[in-house]
Amino acid sequence: MIYFYAGTLFLLLFSFFKDKQKTRQALKIAWKKFAHIAPAFVMVLILMAAVLTALPEHVIARVLGNGQGWISVTAAALIGSVTLMPGFIVFPLCGLLLKQGISYMVLSAFTTTLMMVGVITFPVEKAYFGTRVTVIRNVFSFVTALFVALATGFFFGELGQ
């Protein structure tokens, strides 16, 4: 994180010394783009609040822990699709669930859809790429995540259970 700030600052200063006019223009572009998309981001936060109210962490944990079969994998993938959590909360949670005996396959379905499928980030994605592309990309991602879960189950020897 520190590197990210330092890098940005360094590039900004470098740019400033090379060409003040261009740097000013860059900042203008940055602000304009940010202002354009900010409402979509606020929408994302509001959606996130709504989903988390309906599906708090302990409910997610209970649904994931309900079994090991196909239904659990599908449920995990669906929950992963509609939720949005930062990585430093998700993986400790999954590590904990793993210790409680929840299969790798279910956790894989959950985390992969969580990262790749963005129902909550839909407003932002739509603003940039339009509805059709957004829907297609998310469907592809969902299918990919199911394959990944299946492969995970296979390699951990969980498929026949």
Next chain:
Amino acid sequence: MKKKIRIIAAAGFILFLGLSYLMNFSPGEEMGRNIWAFTLDMIKILPCAFILIGLFEVWVKKETVEKHLGEGSLFMGYIWALLLAGTTVGGLYVAFPVAHSLYKKGAKLSVIFTYISAAAVFRVPMAVFEASFMGLKFTAIRFSVSLPLILLSSILLGTYLKKKDYSIRDGELYQKK
């Protein structure tokens, strides 16, 4: 006018978040923790991300992007997309504006989609964190299975859209301008 209302609404929401933080208002422990973590993440990352996007748009030539990520780039374009994705911070919400700028500069659709999906799964710091909780095997399987699928689906989607002579128009927010 509508734009102004949106900005005011956004500012109001941020103000509300700030105030509720100061006054220790937490709507349910878990939910508050999650939303806070995410909001803080966005506040920390987005300004820098957009400044970098601004610098990118001003300094990088269209020809450069076209050459390395555009129609003629063959497989090297995907390699660049994966490398860029590995170093992206944040998540999908950062990848979208970056991808949009790349596209405007002439990167081809399949490379853009590869970048977006890869930025979701292959971010290096997150992968390290993931492996420490789930084990290396878990992360390795995820990587090796999703990579070919991501490439395949991105190329399919890119080719399909190109055949339809489709170009990404700016979404609604931009169209209103």
